[in-house]
Structure formats: structure tokens, C-alpha cells
Amino acid sequence: MTRRRVTATTVLLVLAGVLYSAWVAEFFLDTGLDPAHSFLSELDAADQPYRHFFSTADAITGVLLIAAAGLGSVLDRRALTTTGWIAIAVFGAATIADSQLPIECVAENDPSCPVEPSGLFPQLHHVHALTSTIAVFAVFTAMVAFTVAAFRYRTLPLLRTLGLAVLILTSTATLWLMIADNLPGSYGLGIAQRIQVSGMSLYLVVLGCSVLGRRPALTG
Template identity: 80%
Template sequence: MTRRRATTLMVISIVAGLLYSAWVAEFFLDTGLDPAHSFLSELDAADQPYKEFFGTADLITGLLLVLAAVLGLWWIRRHRLTTLGWIALGIFGIATIADSQLPIECVAENDPSCPVEPSGLFPQLHHIHALTSTIAVFAVFTAMLAFTIASFRYRSMPLLRTAGTAVLIITSVATAWLMIADNLPGEYGLGIAQRIQVGGMSLYLVVLGASVGRDGVRWT
């Protein structure tokens, strides 16, 4: 892969990672949601004031990830693990696009008329948005694992072997926290767990981009 192509992939991945962390803007906007207990999908719910901003950020992120996946498969010499990583990244992008186009209808915390399932869970857990979000999470974890393992097996991308591994571990811990706490009674900071999880995903995209930009020419 040429230096120009490596730089292009780097820019696309880093911009996608930064856009996927657009939820950080909630700390500067009056969303009416408690970050400690709300889900990120509520930020672009159909009845939210800043739905266009958060929804558009997700849409552009998804498009960039699909582009990165296509270029990665086209430009970088294929190995089994890296091929899996780029394909999973593309699926993550498609699922993120779907997330942006299929938001939940309302937020129960702010809208008394918003239907809540008998289980008491937030409505997004019973919406098609939950399916697209689940696919996105599985896909990005597959990509993160594939690229990280590839960096060890093929002795390439030292940044992925160090920073990438650290980010993967932190993101995995946050995901475990989210999945376990979601099935327990009481409040366990689900919103905090999800924000750490998604923040880790965003950071991994940045690390991946930086790794490709720095060592992509030698990734053979």
C-alpha cells in the first residue's frame, strides 16, 4: 500500500472515530437526559431536540466506516484476520447507518405518554433499533479482536499491539459491566458503562487509523 493510500485510510478512520464520539456534546447541550442512567440511543430519539445533530453524526460515521472497509479490503494485502476485520468494520458501518435512520420514537423519562414495556426496561430495548445496535456492537468487537490479534500474529502495527490492546480490554470490561448490570435490579450506572464502551470503540477507530497511517505501508 502506498503512503498516500495509508494516509487516506488513516484520515477516514480517525474522522469516523471522532464523529462516533459526538455524544460528548451532550455535556454542553441541554438534552434533559441524565448521562449516568440514560442510553446514548435516547439522544437521537424522534422527540429529542438535538436528534438531527446526533443522528447525522452517526450517519456520516457509518458511511465513512463502510468506505474504510472497502478501501482496506482493496488496498491492503489480504490476510485472514485483517480481511475479517475490514468486513466486520463494514458491517459495523452499515449497522450504524441503520441506527441513525431507525431511531427510537420517544424517551420515557421525559415523555409520560411514551410506552414502556411491562418489564420496565427502556423502550429502545424492544425496538428494531435494539437489533441494529446489537449488530453494531458485535461487529465492532469482531473488528477490534481481529485487528488486535492480527497485529500480534503478523508482527505488525505496534500501536495496535499496545494501545489497541489496552482500549480493547477497557471496552470489554465496560461491556461486561453493561450486560451484567442491565439484568440486575437497581441502578448501576448503565449510562456510564455504555459511554465508556462507546468511547472505547471510538478511540479504537482512532488508534486503528493512526496505526494504518504510520505502518500501513509495511502491513504485508
């Protein structure tokens, strides 16, 4: 039963990581958005032609993450891993909310779309910003919790190498995004966010593989 649960958790996490990368389809679809300067949330804005594709991918990702968290939480009940699984579940719930609460329009393509006086993209002033912020905070909590657990408990060895590298890369992209967002001009905000989200997706895959190759101590 434990082996089946481990396998199921791995499959769910890997599938979630792949689906969370559905945004790469923008390179094959005529979205009308510039990847270097647009936010990923603009892909599933209410007025975008492919919003159902991207929002459905996010919704399924969220469901998979919640299921993975439910299964994974019984594999190791220690504080750090429990924190990690709870954070994964919150990330999943927030991702579902993201898909159901899109921004209304994209100012770049719609002259009638309101732009805040600050000059920031309208999604930064939308409820979608709240769900996105919760999602990012939750996934970083999970990434940090699982990585620290891998070192402290001497389990999930893949997280001590590849997982740590992905965490550093994702954190760097997030820092780039936060600094650039408060400066005049774009500074490749779209690129920074895409690297950030790619890191989150990759971490889910690495976490899934780590669970599959976990040491027996995790079942204790």
C-alpha cells in the same frame, strides 16, 4: 498510490472515531437526559430536540467507516485483517441504520411513552436494538481481529500496546453493561455505555494511526 490509500484510510478512520464521539455534546446541550442513567440511543429519539445533530453524526460516521473499510481491505488480504475490514464495513452500515431507525420516544421525558412490563428502556424492544446489537458485535469483531492480527502478523505495532489496552477497557465496560442491565436498578448503565462507546471511538483512532505507521509487510 499505496501511500495515498494508507493516508486516506487513516484520515477516514480518525474522522469516524471523532464523529462517533459526538455524544459528548450532550454535556453542552440541554437534552433533559441524565448521562448516568440514559442510553445514548435516547439522544436521537424521534421526540428529542437535538436528534438531527446526533443522528447526522452517526450517519456520516457510518459512511466514513464503509469507505475506510473499502480502502483498507486492499492493504493486507490476510484472513484476520480481511475479517477486520469486513467487520468495520458492517459496523458502518449498522451505524447508519441506527441513525435512520431511532426509538420513538424517551419514557423519562414523555409520560405517554410506552414502557415494557419488564421495566427495561423501550429501545431494548425496538428494531433499533437489533441494529445497535449488530453494530456492537461488528466493532468488537473488528477490534479482536485487528488486535490478534497485530500479534500474529507482527504488524500494526500500536495495536499490540494501546490498541490492546483500549480493547480491554471497552470489554470491561461492556461486561459491566451486560451484567447491570440484568439487575434491578440502574447501576450506572449510562456511564458504562459511554465508556464502552468511548473505547470504540478511541480504537478507531488508534487503528487509523496504526495503519499510517504500519510495517511494509502489510503491503505484501
